[in-house]
């Protein structure tokens with residue numbers, strides 16, 4: 555198939571790209587390196603021994619995206635490009651709405667012009683907001699509590715409206731839980747700029763000695779050990795979910811929402827313990843006050859994706875930590891060293 559992958563140099567997109575190339579697809583990656591590095595794409599070429607097309611471009615540049623689509627003529631778009639930092643989204647809402655929402659509209663217009671009728675969209679469990687019940691299933695109300703989450707919910711609605719105008723169209727809206735881990739080769743992985751916001755990259759920084767200790771944000775939640783609980787999913791399982799969704803869209807019309815998670819929650823202290831086991835390194839931590847806006851716990855009900863996509867997350871938390879450790883041991887400072 556001919557696949558346009560936006561954000562293919564980023565954390566999630568790069569792992570999807572490896573899967574697509576291994577399956578023999580023709581891929582056009584569109585990325586402007588706003589939060590990634592060209593070195594990632596070099597690693598992927600070496601790792602897979604495959605080539606792909608690449609356009610360094612902002613998805614907000616509609617004429618450039620349309621021109622690329624009319625030449626490449628994708629059968630399907632996997633749309634991962636976007637901005638994803640919750641705190642930043644509260645401070646720069648217009649930038650987030652422009653990149654995420656306007657960028658997605660541009661893509662849909664370019665798809666219209668090129669006759670492309672299928673899209674897979676990187677959404678987030680953030681769209682559910684405060685849990686009314688757990689685990690979240692896809693019928694849980696959508697009530698995002700921050701700008702980032704609202705951009706995701708808006709894009710889901712826009713894609714749904716776009717699909718409704720033509721019976722030949724189809725879309726999978728994939729709500730990711732907490733992707734962690736790295737490719738088992740250790741050649742690609744998460745490479746956040748500056749101080750990591752997310753737990754596992756921060757722990758990895760501590761284990762490699764780049765940061766002194768982890769701050770554990772709160773140990774007084776109503777969870778089994780008082781620390782926050784999340785549904786961590788191995789990045790390769792997440793990437794496989796996209797391959798499964800692509801197959802699904804091949805013979806289904808309309809829009810479907812799927813949770814991509816394991817269905818299991820792990821606490822902050824459980825993740826610390828798993829990382830210590832995987833790395834054989836100390837991970838000192840200190841208990842700090844709760845982080846603003848944090849939820850005590852959330853995890854997925856992934857039954858719909860299991861049943862309809864024939865997909866299931868299989869990799870354990872220990873495997874996630876071992877793969878991060880391999881990646882960070884090979885490339886302690888990420889791609890640009």
Ligand code: NAD
Nearest residue numbers: 561564565566586587588589590612613635636638676678
């Ligand atoms: P990432 O920042 O590593 O990757 C996003 C990629 O998009 C980067 O390579 C970046 O350079 C590119 N990009 C950003 N703005 C662009 C623009 N205007 N034009 C072209 N390219 C642009 O993030 P990620 O973790 O790989 O996330 C991918 C997608 O999945 C995002 O849409 C994110 O919101 C969503 N998501 C991520 C998580 C997570 O925990 N990582 C969870 C849920 C959803």
Ligand code: UD1
Nearest residue numbers: 640678680732751752753756769770771782783784822848
């Ligand atoms: C964050 C984002 C969410 C995004 C998700 C996955 C916020 C408010 N939400 O959520 O939108 O979808 O990442 O990328 O930013 N923790 C610590 N110390 C740290 C970092 C985190 O104790 O240094 C704790 C947190 O309090 C939480 C857990 O670890 O309990 C996981 O945190 P994180 O990795 O940031 O993910 P989310 O909070 O789920």
